[in-house]
Amino acid sequence: MGRYVIRRLLQMVPVFLGTTFLIFVMVYAVGDPVNAMFGDRAPDPATAAQLRAQFNLDKPVWMQYVLYLGDIFTGDFGNAFNGQPVTELMSRAFPVTLRLAVIAIVIEIIIGIALGVVTGLRRGRPVDSSVLMLTLLVISVPTFVTGTLAQYLLGVKWGWIPPAVSPEAPVGELLLPGLVLALLSLAYVTRLTRASISENARADYVRTALAKGLPRRRVNTRHLLRNSLIPVVTFLGTDVGNLMAGALVTERIFNIQGVGFQLWQGIVRQNSPTVVGFVTVLVIVFLLANLIVDLLYAVLDPRIRYG
């Protein structure tokens, strides 16, 4: 187990270098960010040259990458072009997005798995069909529609909640955005759980357990559900990464100043230190989430062992 984790961690190093380099090149290849700082007019060449020197933009790309990576290892992610350290942006954005992601994941797990179990055990019954229909509906309606609609109805029309989340983003204000964000994945979790449960319900070990005289309830929770969760956990693992990075639409609709928004703003303003810095952290989050998922397999299915 320990050796397996170490091996996995070592494998992360080339993946990390490769992804960050690709992102770096892509962001820097887009154009000259210094031009964008001058607004709707021609930049004055002397000032532009000074700015380029400050952000190392006058050096070849590979050298910029090496300099950048060197700084990262000392904990310096550079400054955004408005002079704010990227670490400061991160320390503000990640907690907010993390909170949002946790809310979304919790909603997904509780509601998604519960619905999945109920429908999986009652295949073909009215409950099953109606939940399936609903998930189909949720999957086909894009987030910006559900998001803006919910915001308009609850925030403007009925005035139950403030439509925009305040900068501190307390959990209470994040419930609705979290629900909107969770909806899509929730539908997938339901469907995955349902398929997995209904398949395993006929498995030999379930029959054996029932034949031994175990109560139905215990068989369902300890044997059936546990074994059926593997595909769901895989999905949730990758979803953690998606929720951290891909909450862009939801974050913009509800004025949540999290990772997605910072990334978006970084891209719009061609603020390469912000974009590369955030994506670098996200790469690490993705890698770690995948590692944890793999380790969870062993917990869920005793047949899986890591050596």
Added chain:
Amino acid sequence: MRGATRVTWAFGCATVVTLAAAGCGGGGGGGAAAGSDAGIVRAFWTDPQNPLEPANTNEVQGGKVLEMTFRGLKRYNPRTGKAENAVAESIKTDDQQNFDITLKKGWKFSDGTPVTAKSFVDAWNYGALVTNKQVSSYFFEYIDGYDDVHPENESAKPKAKKMSGLKVTGKNSFKVKLNQKFSQWPDTLGYAAFSPLPGKFFTDHENWLKKPVGNGPYKVDSYTKGQSMRLSVNKEYAGPDKPKNKGVELKVYTDQNTGYTDLQAGNLDVFDELPAGQLKNAERDLDGRYINQPAGILQTLSFPLYRKEWQTEKAKQVRVGLSMAINRKEVTEKIYQGTRKPAGDLTSPVLTKSGGYEPDMCGEVCQYDPKEAKKLIEDAGGLPGGKVTLTSNVDTGSHRQWMDAVCNSINNTLDKNDACTVNPVPTFSEFRKDIAGKKLKSMFRTGWQMDYPLIQNFLQPLYYTDASSNDAGYSDKRVDKLIDEANAAGEEEAVGKFQKAEEIVLKDLPAIPLWYQDGNAGYSERVSDVRLNPFSVPVFTDIRVK
């Protein structure tokens, strides 16, 4: 180094904040409003692009803060756009080149230190010095000695740290020598780049940036980058326009639509960046609490006069034809919902007629007349190479839509499907690069946002030979001469001379005027007396909270 915070710290903090917030979550957010916000104007904001130094701010969001926290020698009257003395007692000159400036007594920064001649001279020297990397340095280019502190050549080092044209002559007076005659120069001094700076700016720059200190009607109470800024009334403020409210809270929004929703829900009072998609129904949604007034922005279509095929007399006739083939009225009404107005000269309505705005100067050339347009272009032997392309960035401003409309208009006029094609460039910076590299072969968009409401600013930087934003590469001796004369003449005579130069430019038509851009804003029921100044920044001091 500023950015050398540890990553581990960021993560550590992340967890702590999460836990703390989870513990106390739920209650906080919504209820905080009523009590503490009484009398406070809540306004839309987005993160300023550059640090909030006066000479380093060139966009509206940063400009909003500077307008509240700083007053320069002059201030543009928010209604008329006229430059009026603010900190300046008098600005005198005999030769339009050497200026004697005296300051009013009793002005103080919000930290209590007095505003002196040195505050101005130091600030201007700081703004001009190339190593300080201020994006608005060019505002100081007319001051003698600017070339020494800000050499034009990219790699040259500055020869001096201070401009030789600035001399402090007393506590409240200083002299300015310009490197050319420029009669309207005092009227440029209302721009934020010319603001005075307190000693703290130079001695404790880092902390100053965290909480800027100025001499304007408001002072900054707290500033959380990327989230909000709270301003309250500056008790030291010596100007006449004392705030009619208790303060302003600028709230950063992630998206314009969210701001609009918050305005409708009554959580936001002043919103000056209405999303394009909402313009159509904003007036109705907001029950008339909607402003649409001229801004100093003009959109034009320029031609690459640095290319042979556009230099001939026939090409000039083609340009006139193209101008007449564009249905400006339809585009401004259908695409921009009346927030742009068809242009008839090269200035802007914010100048007012006495300042040189003349909507009929372009005359028939700017009127839609497809028959005449077709005749003109065909008489001139058709379009150079048989067709034209229209290039612009398309990342902002609904540019793609009007480009298509303009091209359609031209194609319909000429009865040809491919006479005009659009060439959308994804980002502004790429587009800018093509312009700077003189790579464009046919028509391209040129937008101009004025630096100060003077006719000089709409002509000299754009049409004087080799001027900084002369993207078309236009050059005409008569225009240069008239502009020089105008700068040397007294202020009133100057406007007439500039207009003569403008007439010549419009005859040569290196750029086709398209439309004047308006600024717009919406406001909540909680406030009244909301209006925009000529730079489309809300005049916060006038706003009353009910």
